[in-house]
Amino acid sequence: MTLFPPLDVDHDAPAVTVGDTVLSRAELFAAAGAVARRVSGARMVAVRADASMASVVAVVGALLAGVPAVPVPPDSGPLERAHILRDCAAELLLGEAAWPDLTIPVVPVDVAERAQAPAGAETGATGPEAPPALILYTSGTTGAPKGVMVSAAAIAADLDALAGAWGWTAEDVLVHGLPLFHVHGLVLGVLGALRTGSRLVHTVRPTPAAYAGAGGSLYFGVPTVWSRVCEDEPSARALAGARLLVSGSAPLPVPVIERLRRLTGAAPVERYGMTETLITTSGRVDGERRAGWVGPPLPGVATRLVDDETGAPVPSDGESVGELQVRAPTLFDGYLGRPEATAASFTADGWFRTGDAAVISEDGQHRIVGRRSTDLIKSGGYRIGAGEVEAALLAHPAVREAAVVGVPDDDLGQRITAFVVAPDLAGADADGGDLAGFVARELSVHKRPRSIHFVGELPRNAMGKVLKTALRPPAR
Structure with missing residues (x-):
């Protein structure tokens, strides 16, 4: 082979x-x-x-x-x-x-x-x-x-x-x-293109105009790319002839999904993976495309959720959050020259610890709520996924970008803190109270941000992922 x-x-x-x-x-x-x-x-x-x-x-x-x-x-x-x-x-x-x-x-x-x-x-x-x-x-x-x-x-x-x-x-x-x-x-x-034999058109930069002019049947993008495509409606409409749009590397905001559906005629497929695992779950071309969910496991891939403190199994009930662990033929062979780090990344029974907090539904769909180290927030006795709060913030029509972290708090343990790009709200809702109330109505009161900071942009890496360790409250 x-x-x-x-x-x-x-x-x-x-x-x-x-x-x-x-x-x-x-x-x-x-x-x-x-x-x-x-x-x-x-x-x-x-x-x-x-x-x-x-x-x-x-x-x-x-x-x-x-x-x-x-x-x-x-x-x-x-x-x-x-x-x-x-x-x-x-x-x-x-x-x-x-x-x-x-x-x-x-x-x-x-x-x-x-x-x-x-x-x-x-x-x-x-x-x-x-x-x-x-x-x-x-x-x-x-x-x-x-x-x-x-x-x-x-x-x-x-x-x-x-x-x-x-x-x-x-x-x-x-x-x-x-x-x-x-x-x-x-x-x-x-x-992937070379293995399947499909033609590949790399546009050098993922601009909306370049995507629109490429005449593809299959498109790959990250949320930043798809958001910019949606802002250029003629380019987005030019993708209506594509067979499939795929999004990955970070969660795709629901408003972007809905705009893509309206402009191109179909919602994108989302998938999930890591460098160490490659892609392990994905929506199917002929399956349900559930906003905020990254599909069931690919053939040959097994997943499970465990409690990050006790190691006990977490039920696949669509609500309970646990650390996602994976077994698959797609797993890496280890970290170069780091046998201790390699060993620490696997459980005693051979499952890879992704470090991601996730939810699995009864029908096997996966929703990633963020990195366990930064996105699993323990506040007032509740376990809250930052990704869920971010999705609720992004559902507000004035919010362009959002990132949520847990900040140490003497009373709550961690305080849910949001960094939001929303120029139209920055002056009208200076303390973020109205936006926090919006989240409380969308989710529940204990999941609302206790602090909201309006910023001009969020720090991101080359793949469009927010660098949460670089988030700092703006100077007053």
């Missing part, structure tokens, strides 16, 4: 487009073959993973050579970059020599070069003795970024399960403009 199996497709037809560069499947694999010849025998290679055809060719070339590839964000600062390159001990960097502080050789990637991969090279081998296919670094929100070792077997299992869930075939044209150093943009958005 290989990551790139032979497919009955036209290998000379346009297969991958990144910006203005177009390659057929035959051209892409020949260019990747040239890279594979250059890196064959290396223990590890880094890739300057900008939004370019060279990045696609570099990653595929490393996979063809059986050499683990480490995508490095092109905008990484010197400290982050130095940590990644030192931690993985990459021998080469594929791509442009755009960083002045490099201490390893740089191998330029020429997308016009053609060669066959070295004799005996396995195209994305998935056997038990195969090295990791990718080393993907976490965001480092709880310390220095860790290298997540992802095998080709895990990638293949995940992509095949998603192809079934989304009806994803070689007849599709996949469109996205997501970064090529994360699971969403690289594993799903590039390797």
